[in-house]
Amino acid sequence: MTLSFPSRGVLPHFPSKHHNTETEKVTSMSTTSTRRLRRVVPAALAVAALLTGGLAACASNTGSGSGGGDSELSAAALDSALEAGGEITYWTWTPSAEAQVEAFQKAYPKVKVNLVDTGGAADNNLKLQNAITAGSGAPDVSQLEYQSLPQFVLGKSLVDLTSAGFGDLESKYSASTWGAVTTDDGIWGLPQDSGPMALFYNKTVFDQYGLTVPTTWDEYIAQGEKLHAADPTKFITNDQGADAGFGTSMIWQAGGRPFKIDGTNVTVNLQDEGSKKWADTWNELLATNSVGSIPGWSDEWFTALGDGTIASLPIGAWMPGVLEASAKAGAGNWRVAPMPTYDGKTAVTAENGGSSEVVLQQSKNKPLAAAFLRWLNSDQASIDVFLASGGFPATTADLESDKFLNYESEYFGGQKINEVLVDASKSVGTGWSYLPWQSYANSIYADTVGQSYLNKTDINTGLKAWQDKNIAYGKEQGYTVQ
Amino acid sequence: MTATPASVLPLARPNKPRKAKASFAGWGFVGPFMLVFALVFLAPVAYSIYLSMFRNQLIGGNAFVGFDNYVRAFNDPQFWDGLLRVASFLAVQVPIMLIIALVAALAIDSARMYASNVFRIVIFLPYAVPAVVAALMWGFMYSDRLGLAGNINDLIGSDVLAPLSPQWLLVSIGNIVTWEFAGYNMLIFYAALRTISTDLYEAAALDGANQFRIIRSIKLPALRPAIIISIIFSIIGSFQLFNEPNILRGIVPNLISTFYTPNMYAYNLSFTGQQFNYAATVAIIMGVVTAVIAYIVQLRGNRAGQR
Incomplete structure (x- = not known):
């Protein structure tokens, strides 16, 4: 088995794919806009844009879905559903899916799985939300990022899998990923992978400029200063202030728990101790001018990762696969180290990205859907396929297997990267939650926190603005928000 | 010729039923159009207006709120921010683009230009490039690290050229739009110029x-x-x-907010914020604003023309 760790499919925003889908969306808009210009009746035009928005909202949230345990589900029902066979649809953007589905259909020939590649997390969420709002068209099983899960749980769009005996599977998964799929007294899916953060750095650049691998953020800032003084075209790291996933993970690592959810009561406090700690540190780092602002996942970004312009990145454990695939020029130069910490003593990190699979309420064959999901994320046959295609698992057995730990990555100069990454997965801070409207919150991150980066002002101001907008949005949506 | 009353009466009678028949037949011809028009235009507009009267919450469901969404929009600084931005864009970019188009059309029409057909097609060609592709292409050129702007900066040894900086961004977008649509407008002008009778030129020359x-x-x-x-x-x-700001947003997400233009605002409200109702409100307001301004221009244009 050749391992090329970790997965590229599990990213919050997979590069080229994400880009494509973004473009697709816009193309449909563009045709209308060109047509528009030719029309003489002006009022017609502005309103044409509504068609898209309007129709999508057609069925106005039916708010259906029973929620809670589903009586038709039980471990036995799942088994007999596999025997009886049937047809289900599975939405995902992980590159492992095709091989996994193939293996599944070989094991259960009576079941037909219609695989739909949704291209990326953002597009998947969009399509899923629209199908749910429309009342039809959602798949039976879908991939869903951990951070988007609460949104769909609260929308009562997912099936609680507790009664199907999924509770027995808890011991298979790392605590943080299990926690992510079990909120609100239910089991809403099974973890597919995980992304504990680590510090990826370019050893060649570090050696060239005499930088040491930092263990604290203060050291990290000092290395940034040193690098920038020696060569202003090189950056210690790259952060545009537009990636909310990065910002929230950094707050998580700093011990901040800005979002608390209790049913429909939500607390947003982006000025808690941890959030402030990260913002203050990052303010200092930005002041050294050693942070690049290259758009993430762009060609430019990959070039910069390959040629040493970006000297290090604190990012999720799925990154090696991405580097190998898209920053080939950097082969042999990169290494992995544990995340720098604030006190330099206790190792602590956070999850960055990562996905689960869920069963949708709209599914017409929930037992079969749940059975497929159970096989997909807990059967060793499936996980082996996932690993072979470069995934970073959520299952502890695989995280601890010798084969996995001893894998020497050529790209990383023979380093046993999984030792570092698996270590990281054990020191993920606990008790983190995302907002029930996280994907919307992420979309306005650049409008608020990003402005602090742009104007070189205090990140805390940006965090406060982000907080205010989130509170306003939450209230509009009927939550009790503080 | 003066008609006698006697001859008027018999004429008037058959007139009546004929009139009614004619109007009925007319509807028959207009019918298919009206049906499609109602289906693809009136119905969506009506539905959007209907939508804009509601508020659908993640918690609490759908409720009729009357004109609350409109009140909210008029008090929404983000909406005004976008509206003012496109208004200032309109005030600067449109005159520049139309003057360029006009000069090009007059030059091509002057019959003094060598290979005017080539110029005509070359100036028009950008219009054939899809707006998304155009925005992507210009986005690369504008990049001051890898793009053309960066190369020029390297060449002259400075960093004056920064098309994707806060100060220049709107100008850069204006440049893309001008590039895209100057040729299209040129063609409209040129077509109008070709309809002028050459007798007039001859007379003028004489x-x-x-x-x-x-x-x-x-x-x-x-x-x-x-x-x-x-x-x-x-x-x-x-x-x-x-299109243009939405594509460039991928390159400079901090510079282009989710409410950079009213259309982007409506798009992001409905697709990432699930606020279809408020998005419909924004779209309706923009439709009305556009219609009013376009109507004023048309009215003024016609009146001045009649003078």
């Missing part, structure tokens, strides 16, 4: 008028309807600004 005099006294007055049409198209296009 009267001793030079080219500039001909342009001022014959060509520009003849172009007036075409110019008004172009202005109206451009007003609509400006208020609908979406």
Whole structure:
């Protein structure tokens, strides 16, 4: 088995794919806009844009879905559903899916799985939300990022899998990923992978400029200063202030728990101790001018990762696969180290990205859907396929297997990267939650926190603005928000 | 000829049923259009207005709120921010683009230009490039690290050229839009110029008028309807600004907010914020604003034309 760790499919925003889908969306808009210009009746035009928005909202949230345990589900029902066979649809953007589905259909020939590649997390969420709002068209099983899960749980769009005996599977998964799929007294899916953060750095650049691998953020800032003084075209790291996933993970690592959810009561406090700690540190780092602002996942970004312009990145454990695939020029130069910490003593990190699979309420064959999901994320046959295609698992057995730990990555100069990454997965801070409207919150991150980066002002101001907008949005949506 | 009352009466009678028949047949012809029009235009508009009267919450469901969404929009600084941005864009970009188009059309029409057909197609060609591709292409050129802007900066050894900086961003977008649509407007003007009877030029030449005099006294007055049409198209296009900023947002997410233009605002509200109702409100308001401004331009244009 050749391992090329970790997965590229599990990213919050997979590069080229994400880009494509973004473009697709816009193309449909563009045709209308060109047509528009030719029309003489002006009022017609502005309103044409509504068609898209309007129709999508057609069925106005039916708010259906029973929620809670589903009586038709039980471990036995799942088994007999596999025997009886049937047809289900599975939405995902992980590159492992095709091989996994193939293996599944070989094991259960009576079941037909219609695989739909949704291209990326953002597009998947969009399509899923629209199908749910429309009342039809959602798949039976879908991939869903951990951070988007609460949104769909609260929308009562997912099936609680507790009664199907999924509770027995808890011991298979790392605590943080299990926690992510079990909120609100239910089991809403099974973890597919995980992304504990680590510090990826370019050893060649570090050696060239005499930088040491930092263990604290203060050291990290000092290395940034040193690098920038020696060569202003090189950056210690790259952060545009537009990636909310990065910002929230950094707050998580700093011990901040800005979002608390209790049913429909939500607390947003982006000025808690941890959030402030990260913002203050990052303010200092930005002041050294050693942070690049290259758009993430762009060609430019990959070039910069390959040629040493970006000297290090604190990012999720799925990154090696991405580097190998898209920053080939950097082969042999990169290494992995544990995340720098604030006190330099206790190792602590956070999850960055990562996905689960869920069963949708709209599914017409929930037992079969749940059975497929159970096989997909807990059967060793499936996980082996996932690993072979470069995934970073959520299952502890695989995280601890010798084969996995001893894998020497050529790209990383023979380093046993999984030792570092698996270590990281054990020191993920606990008790983190995302907002029930996280994907919307992420979309306005650049409008608020990003402005602090742009104007070189205090990140805390940006965090406060982000907080205010989130509170306003939450209230509009009927939550009790503080 | 004066008709006697006797001859009027028999004529008047058969007139009545004939009138009714004619109007019925007319509807028959208009019917298919009306049906499609109602289906694809009136129904969506009505549905959007209906939508804009509601509020659908993640918690609490759907509720009728009357004009609350409109009140909210008028008090929404983000909406005004976008609206003012496209209005200032309109005030600067549209005149520049139309003047370029006008000069190009007059030059091609002057018959003094060598290979004018080539120029015509070359100037028009950018319009054939999909707006998304154009925005992507310009986005690469604008990049001051890897793109053309960066190369020019390297060449002259400075960093003055920063098309994707806060100060220059709107100008850069204006440049893309001008590049895309100058040729399209040029073609409208050129087509209008071709309809001018050559007799007029001949007469003007006999009267001793030079080219500039001909342009001022014959060509520009003849172009007036075409110019008004172009202005109206451009007003609509400006208020609908979406593709270019939305694509560039991928490169400079901090610079282009989710409410950079009203259309982007409506798009992000409905697709990432699930606020379809409020998005419908924003769209309806923008539709009305666009219609009103376009109507004023048309009215003024016609009136001035009649003078």
